[in-house]
Amino acid sequence: MEARYIGIDLGGTSAKIGVVDGEGNLLKHTEVPTHGEGPEPVLQRVVETVREVTIQSGTSWDQVVGIGMGLPGFLDLERGVIKRLTNLPWENVPIVERLETLCNRPVRIDNDANVAALGESWSGAGAGVDDMVAITLGTGVGGGVIAGGRLIHGVSNAAGEIGHVCVEPDGARCGCGQRGCLETISSATGIVRLAKEALEKGESTVLAETAQKGELTARDVFQAAEQGDAVASRVVQTAVDALARVMAMITVVLNPARFVIGGGVARAGDTLFQPLKEAYRKHVLPSAAEGVEIVPAKLGNNAGIIGAAGLIARRENPASAS
Ligand SMILES: [Zn+2]
Structure with a gap:
């Protein structure tokens, strides 16, 4: 049976x-x-x-x-x-x-x-490796850590709360009460926030027109970046760079074989993954990053x-x- x-x-x-x-x-x-x-x-x-x-x-x-x-x-x-x-x-x-x-x-x-x-570790994009970190880029930034084939929880059950690594001291206020968390920059909400800041400053971007038609989304920002819009590209680069720095830190702490990136923002595909991989290589200790893969999540919802x-x-x- x-x-x-x-x-x-x-x-x-x-x-x-x-x-x-x-x-x-x-x-x-x-x-x-x-x-x-x-x-x-x-x-x-x-x-x-x-x-x-x-x-x-x-x-x-x-x-x-x-x-x-x-x-x-x-x-x-x-x-x-x-x-x-x-x-x-x-x-x-x-x-x-x-x-x-x-x-x-x-x-x-x-x-x-x-x-x-x-x-993802069992039958998705993390299958076949014992050490893996999953990062979900949605409304917030979520995370989960598999080390030695086991889920890691930690003493207060907060292991994997990657969204609340501080990447910008004195940055924007996060839902957790801290300032400058990764989530305030690299989540869908963070990306929209950065784009709106640029709009408020009156910077020239196709996003101004998009924002007039309706609520601006992270997807709009990625699409504008794909079309070569300078402001949108800069916002994407900022979001990617903060995430890459946190991944570089995780690499020297846990040295996972694979980062599995999911959530709505990951649907941007190469527009996200290509600059993310480049920024990661720039920030990470080269010897620690040998064999580390950055891949999209497979199982979706x-x-x-x-x-x-x-x-x-x-x-x-x-x-x-x-
Ligand atoms: Zn936070």
């Missing part, structure tokens, strides 16, 4: 739920709304859907070894408790105990960035489901008593 694993990627608007095999292949997945609701109604819906998607994937419940869950917020991994979530009104929820009671299977949890990193299932399959994080 082939072992199967359930992965749940919980977000503010939906929970993605899927069935994963022992090689990290997603067999079947679906989504249910969470729309800002409290834990009980969401968990009832999630558990029903877990059963449904298991059947749809041709899996018998006996094959299900356990359930992993990625969560956007602050967790007590030892106790299996959600302290609070970023986009849902959940506080002090004993999630592991609750789900184990509802599903009668072992449950493991981790934060969404770690779970996405684990997914499914990294969270696959990585959540991986918490069980790869025996990451404390398991429950059951």
Whole structure:
């Protein structure tokens, strides 16, 4: 009987739920709304859907070894408790105990960035190497660290919080309260902020016209840079350079074999990766960078489901008593 694993990627608007095999292949997945609701109604819906998607994937419940869950917020991994979530009104929820009671299977949890990193490490762009750092460039900058084949958490569960490395002392205020974090420059939000600063100064750029038509996006900035717009190119270069410096630091601390870059901003493709690789080579200790690869993430939005299932399959994080 082939072992199967359930992965749940919980977000503010939906929970993605899927069935994963022992090689990290997603067999079947679906989504249910969470729309800002409290834990009980969401968990009832999630558990029903877990059963449904298991059947749809041709899996018998006996094959299900356990359930992993990625969560956007602050967790007590030892106790299996959600302290609070970023986009849902959940506080002090004993999630592991609750789900184990509802599903009668072992449950493991981790934060969404770690779970996405684990997914890429298992069957995505990080497969085949034991040391890998995943960086997600979206609204913020997220990260996850795999070292020696294991997810790294650290003493206060903050390992991989790459978005909050200070790259500009006295820089813009970050959501975390600090100033000049990487996230204020190299996230989609940071890129738009830099572009708007240039517009406010009255610099000449095609982005002025774009901004008049609607809300400016990081994608607009990358497109303008591709077309040779000087201001957009400078903004991209600033974002890339800050990220490259942080990657150079990580290289001499952890020396990962691979950096896996994902998130909406990574969809810019070569417009991001080419200058990023160049800036990285410029900043990094050359001997440490030998053999280091910088590659795009492969699993897209499914990294969270696959990585959540991986918490069980790869025996990451404390398991429950059951
Ligand atoms: Zn910060």
